[in-house]
Amino acid sequence: MTQAVVVRSDAIRASLARHRLVLIQMGAAFEAMRQSMLERLGAELVTVSDVLSKTYDFSKSASYVITDIEVLVTPTSGRPEVTMGALREIVIKLMDEGKNICLVSRAPRVAFASIPGSSILEDAALLHLPLLSLEECPNEGRSEIGWKLPTIGMGADVRLEDLFVSILKELGPGVLSSLDHCVFEIDPRGAAGLAYLSHRDKEALRCAGLVEVDTSGRCSLTIPNRLLELKSALANVISSTTVPARDLAAVVNGLWYIERTIRSTLRSAAVSIDGPKWRSSIVGALSTEVLSRARLDSSISAASVKELRDPLEWLTLGELLDIARSNKFNGLGVDAVIWRRFVEQVMPIRNRVSHMRDLKGNDEEIVGMWVGLVRQQLG
């Protein structure tokens, strides 16, 4: 039993004694010490599947470590018993009986789907496991690049970039997208972009062992001179992601609803103002371009925009908004300030979806918010 395991398991026990409900994000970076650390807690180890089976006997111990929480990242459709809400119900009941609970997940909090009400992940105190110090790292591990990461420092035969890949795969598409934005878009030559991480993304990367946060809140890479390996691993993981993100359907549905509602409202307004001439009137100077787009796609025989069912369907969202915000249509009754925010927030998401790029962590929330607002204002 190494000192590193002892120190960290003592910290977990202390946190459990104080907080009674603790969450630990323990992924690939800590694999080398995971089992020995958990076993040293003196608590009963149980998987989340066993807990949710509702047949487990919880009378054996005063403390429980519930592992594999990451299986709840994606809700299981049609199986309400396999939900974070069901887990919370059981955990709160156990705590009311005097038990202490430690939740262990390979995935960060931000990777889990948002749930309607209270969340056990928000109720829990997050415990961050520190990386290896020089004194804790075995001598033979100190010469390895990335020795601070326990899996490398404690002797696992793994290349740093491969470990980076394993770590990144546990974080979820939202965090990967944020990290991508930081290291490839904001500052492609350095890591200054890390300053733009959201709090939850920072938390996810810190607990994964990829970044450190100093006392002033400044975020830096754990292994700063290996940024190229990290970027290479990130690029590999993102490019090999072909399974749609869990929230993609909700985002696409939301964008669909938003754009079609704006279009429908604008159409109604145009009809009421211009009557039968609304088709040519509404697109104005864009008539030729709109006709060209329509012909390329399907309306091969149309001779003018008047013959198109709905010229608005051939406008980009930006063009649609320009018309809606014009003096003629007075923003469709929505304040200019709100349209400004809409453009700032929704357009980038629409572009990401159009180009089949990964969604960012809060894209679903943003689209959901605008669906609600558009429904109330225009629906």
Place this chain on the structure above:
Amino acid sequence: MPRVGSSWNAGAVKPPSSDTLQRHISALEADFPVVEDHRAALSELGSQMVHAQRCEQKGLHRCRLGLVRFSGAVEAAFGLTREVLFFYSPYPDLQIREFEAAKNAIKMLRRAVTPDVIFIWSPDPRSRQKLDDWSQGGGLLAIPLASIQSNDPVALISLLRDYIYARDLFYESTPVRGDRFFGRRQILQSLRDDVQSQRVAGLFGLRKAGKTSVLSQLSEVISSPARVVILRDLESLPSPPIDPIPSLLKDLVADIKDRFLAQPHLETELQQLANSTDISDFRRAMQSVLRALAAREVSIVLMLDEIEYLTPSDRIDIYEGDMTSVAQFLGALRSLVQENPNFTFLLSGLTSAITEGGRLYGRPNPLFSWSKSHFLTPFDRSEADELATSISSRMGIDVEEGALEALYEATGGHAFLYRSLASAVVQSLPVDVFQRHVTRADVLRTVTQWKRSVSGNIEEMLNHVRRYYPNESVLLEVLTQEPASFTELANEYPAALQHLLSLGLVRADGHDYEATTILSLL
């Protein structure tokens, strides 16, 4: 470390003079000679054993217990205000049933006994480890007497200090009630009035504002043999677009059966309830149950918490979407209230949309203009101060006025944030002293790191506002990023503005508005 006798025996308790008490103490000492040493040490601390008896639990009559009144100085230092239980077990293998017996003894004794601290003596060499393990949950601190030299008063004080100072009574991860619940007098009274008047109400507020705690406390306060409260959390239900109502009906039937199982006169009605297969059956069966209960002047109050699980507006159009069963279910509850004077219900959750929208899932909303909405705002200053001083005194900590002000300024009185910061401050205090104080400087020193630790929680709180209050969320963004545009815009959305004010995210400042502390924490 202060010498015994210099201060610890200030406010000394008079030695026992009653013959009866002396006899009981002698009997205790006869069975447990170590008690004589304990009493000697206590006496040096100005403290006395004021009660002694045999344990009344079946099978544990060889155990004995005593009650100790500590000196005024000791009580003040450690936040004790009542007698403390000393439990003596003769068994070399301490069992959890003795621990439970000690807990029960506190309830059974008809005296004012400290409910959350007990001393336990046992010859078991592992008693400390066992008691530490058993003490971890449930709010009872069991202090192992055998871990110190029995006649050493300084060791006794240090033991008390080590255990009491290690507690963190501020931090709560589950809903609170009873002596862990503070403030909220006004909202509790309003909700009590609503229940009394059979007026259906909703309680809404930000995440971790304390809604479930208010419901739990209300349940505790209003429950009686004549008023049965059923608090049902909806979080394990599937959410629309999956229909949650069949699962909810099953849960409610099980809840009602559980509560009235021991009442044979309800057997037929409960069976009818158990056989109900849809909302109409449920309503009819509940009608029968309520009428049978009315004959015995018993009422039911149903509390539905986490109401978003029925109305997740981020997943479905709750005004016109296809989920009529939810509207139908609420309609059934409404008709039960209207037809039975002994039934009412409360809702609780993040968003008030379920009571404010004219339509619900394509039907007229049965709760619209019929139920009353309450919003749970942050603590006011006096409530927050009461929480801080009351809890810290139980940890032997004195909180200065400047610290109370700083705690409130930094958190805006939000229940979770306030407790979280107070907890962080207390953790930073030294433990090897005998007088602990919290000053304004202590709070300010802790705030920066604490802000970072809760920033993710606040981000998540605001994400929830975004999901369920879209207009309000945009207004908030305008307030923080284009404040000059806010007032004019807010005047066009008065309902949204009112929500922001009610949720405690915005406050009025003359004719203008400003963001409250919560937003500044990001």
